[in-house]
Each structure stands twice: as structure tokens, then as C-alpha cells.
Amino acid sequence: MHLDPELFAAIHGMELPADFDRKKTSGFEDDPECAEYNPCASYSHNPPTGLVVPRGKRYRHVCPGCGKVQFVRSLNVSC
Ligand SMILES: [Zn+2]
Numbered sequence: 001m002h003l004d005p006e007l008f009a010a011i012h013g014m015e016l017p018a019d020f021d022r023k024k025t026s027g028f029e030d031d032p033e034c035a036e037y038n039p040c041a042s043y044s045h046n047p048p049t050g051l052v053v054p055r056g057k058r059y060r061h062v063c064p065g066c067g068k069v070q071f072v073r074s075l076n077v078s079c
Pocket residue numbers: 040041042044045063064065066067068
């Protein structure tokens with residue numbers, strides 16, 4: 001999740017350029033506040049906890065309810 005430029009600037013006490021383009025056009029867009037929320041009620045929406053992923057591998061978990069794909073990465077890999 002990346003930070004909103006305005007929020008980032010506020011946190012770091014920076015000023016945004018005067019011509020900072022807050023909104024280019026009207027319309028719907030992703031609300032970062034809601035990005036974490038998912039109405040899916042599937043019992044296996046999230047990958048199983050305690051999954052051990054071998055080094056160099058990742059586990060692809062596809063929710064059978066909504067089809068959201070999540071990856072579980074090896075704890076040994078920091079990239
Ligand atoms: Zn789901």
C-alpha cells in the first residue's frame with residue numbers, strides 16, 4: 001500500500017508544489033481507506049496461516065469465493 005502524496009507531505013512536514021494535481025478528472029477511483037476491506041465472507045478468503053513457503057517459492061492462494069489472488073512469500077526472501 002503506497003501513501004497518498006498529500007498525506008506523505010503532511011507527515012513529513014513538506015509542502016506540495018502549488019500546481020500539485022489533486023484531481024485530474026471527475027469519477028470514481030479506488031479508496032485506499034477501503035482497500036483493506038473485503039466483503040467476501042468465504043472461510044478461505046485468506047491464505048492459510050502458518051504456511052511454510054520454501055525458499056525461492058511463493059504460494060498462490062485464490063479465494064474460491066471472490067477469486068482474489070494473494071501470494072504468500074517465503075520469509076527467507078526479502079525482495
Ligand atoms: Zn474472497
